[in-house]
Amino acid sequence: MSDAEPILSLEHISLSFRGVKAITDISFRVARGEICSLIGPNGAGKSSLFNVVSGVYVPDVGSITYDGTVHQRMDPSWAARHGIARTFQNIALFKRMTVLENILTGRTLHTRSSFLEHALRLGRAASDAREQRKKAEKIIDILHIGDHRDEPVGKLPYGLQKRVEFGRALVSEPKLLLLDEPLAGMNYEEKLEMSRYVVDVNRDLGTTVVLIEHDMGVVLDLAHHVVVLDYGSKIADGPPAEVRHDRGVIDAYLGQVHDEEAAA
Amino acid sequence: MQFFIEVLVGGLLAGIMYSLVAIGFVLIYKASGVFNFAQGSMVLFSALTYVGVLELGVPAWEALTIALGVMVILAFIIERTVLRPLVNRSPLTLFLATLGVSFVLEGVAQIVWGAQVHGLDLGISDEPIDLSGVFISKFDVFAASVAAGLVLVLGVLFNRTRLGTALRAVADDPLAALSVGISLPKIWVVVWSVAGFVGLVAGLLWGARLGVQFSLSLIVLKALPVLIIGGFSSIPGTLVGGLIVGASEKLAEVYIGSLVNGGIEVWFSYVVALAFLLVRPNGLFGEPNVERV
Numbered sequence: 001m002s003d004a005e006p007i008l009s010l011e012h013i014s015l016s017f018r019g020v021k022a023i024t025d026i027s028f029r030v031a032r033g034e035i036c037s038l039i040g041p042n043g044a045g046k047s048s049l050f051n052v053v054s055g056v057y058v059p060d061v062g063s064i065t066y067d068g069t070v071h072q073r074m075d076p077s078w079a080a081r082h083g084i085a086r087t088f089q090n091i092a093l094f095k096r097m098t099v100l101e102n103i104l105t106g107r108t109l110h111t112r113s114s115f116l117e118h119a120l121r122l123g124r125a126a127s128d129a130r131e132q133r134k135k136a137e138k139i140i141d142i143l144h145i146g147d148h149r150d151e152p153v154g155k156l157p158y159g160l161q162k163r164v165e166f167g168r169a170l171v172s173e174p175k176l177l178l179l180d181e182p183l184a185g186m187n188y189e190e191k192l193e194m195s196r197y198v199v200d201v202n203r204d205l206g207t208t209v210v211l212i213e214h215d216m217g218v219v220l221d222l223a224h225h226v227v228v229l230d231y232g233s234k235i236a237d238g239p240p241a242e243v244r245h246d247r248g249v250i251d252a253y254l255g256q257v258h259d260e261e262a263a264a
Numbered sequence: 265m266q267f268f269i270e271v272l273v274g275g276l277l278a279g280i281m282y283s284l285v286a287i288g289f290v291l292i293y294k295a296s297g298v299f300n301f302a303q304g305s306m307v308l309f310s311a312l313t314y315v316g317v318l319e320l321g322v323p324a325w326e327a328l329t330i331a332l333g334v335m336v337i338l339a340f341i342i343e344r345t346v347l348r349p350l351v352n353r354s355p356l357t358l359f360l361a362t363l364g365v366s367f368v369l370e371g372v373a374q375i376v377w378g379a380q381v382h383g384l385d386l387g388i389s390d391e392p393i394d395l396s397g398v399f400i401s402k403f404d405v406f407a408a409s410v411a412a413g414l415v416l417v418l419g420v421l422f423n424r425t426r427l428g429t430a431l432r433a434v435a436d437d438p439l440a441a442l443s444v445g446i447s448l449p450k451i452w453v454v455v456w457s458v459a460g461f462v463g464l465v466a467g468l469l470w471g472a473r474l475g476v477q478f479s480l481s482l483i484v485l486k487a488l489p490v491l492i493i494g495g496f497s498s499i500p501g502t503l504v505g506g507l508i509v510g511a512s513e514k515l516a517e518v519y520i521g522s523l524v525n526g527g528i529e530v531w532f533s534y535v536v537a538l539a540f541l542l543v544r545p546n547g548l549f550g551e552p553n554v555e556r557v
Contacts, residue, residue, distance in 0.1 A: 095437075
């Protein structure tokens, strides 16, 4: 991991909702090709930070540098066009569409034929459709969701839905993959399987991954780099081995009472 | 028998006129998952714009282009001032917003074009054609062909293309659609423009029938049973729903109405719709709700 040219760098990001501070002056860097994990108790601002990076929220202060371009605010469609793909904490799939259709929507920005060609089945439409289908099927194979290909995703169990959402993000061939609690609600085996997919994608495709996760065991195994948030501020940032012994992190997780500190 | 056929055909043709209004609802329902209360006002507004421009002495084709242009501008305004600020809100919030849009449209239409009834002559005669003893209105046949053509074109556009998938995606989860790179503003403007165009067509045909006047916005009441029967999310469904509504209400009026002193045509379609709600709550072609419990 070199500090030379990070793929993503956040500088002094602050975000508030009608005066309630969600994120206070957070800065960190994500190196190209690493798995970076954001951890922290509930309400620490992890998902808000994702929303800032993907352009859903506009930060009050600070800047986001992605792949060499500086943004005061990220535009969601710019982000999608430039290779930022994400999953959501409360699964955001198109429930009435099938698994295959959901994955295919991930190819939206790679489709070259126009609506008219598509409607009339002319020109590039046929070869284009075949190409997109091939990419989608490949992802379906990798993630072992072929058996459910034609089922509406709304009917699948939670763990599988998480996997489909991961697939939809993956099929767009992102440079930066933001995974919001990809292992939440899974049993031990599902977690193992899912984290293996994440590692494979990172290693084989070189995709940079930023993930939010609560399971410390998984995080310490998976991540090259851990950023710890608490009450909207960054309290630690470094390799997993270092972070696990950090005093502030232990306090945040084991429930050091903040009021006591204030009183002392 | 001949009389039966004449009533049936008359009903079917009238029914297609209802489909024409219903299509506008389906388009917007597909793209935003919301029942657009303003569709009736859009029908009225577009027809009034056309007639108003026509009465200024502008030739018919140019008036049509202008009216269409106004509907596209309207789509941009609605996207900017209503849909964008309310992204990711509940369908009820959006529904109430469209209620607001309908008040604004009707108000603006009255300020600009006044409240009197305008006659509209599309140059198509309403004289009946004699098909071996069965009389059919020429105008009805024309209207029916226009509606059928629209259903066909829109059906291909929205079911066979990426646009269709994008629409369903946007309706299902706008935020997720955004994250895979579907441009919400573009989709919304396209859909509301097309809904405006469909509204214009419906407004012209109904306006030629009834005169362009404020009660025109009430034809949405006829579209409701069509939507319930055909399904809110299916364009071909509106055609089938319209045919069922048109045929059943005319036949009921003639054959059942005569037993109870008539007047059942206005509400009979609601009874049919109610029956469908009990048996097939998503309509004939609607997408069932997918929910894992």
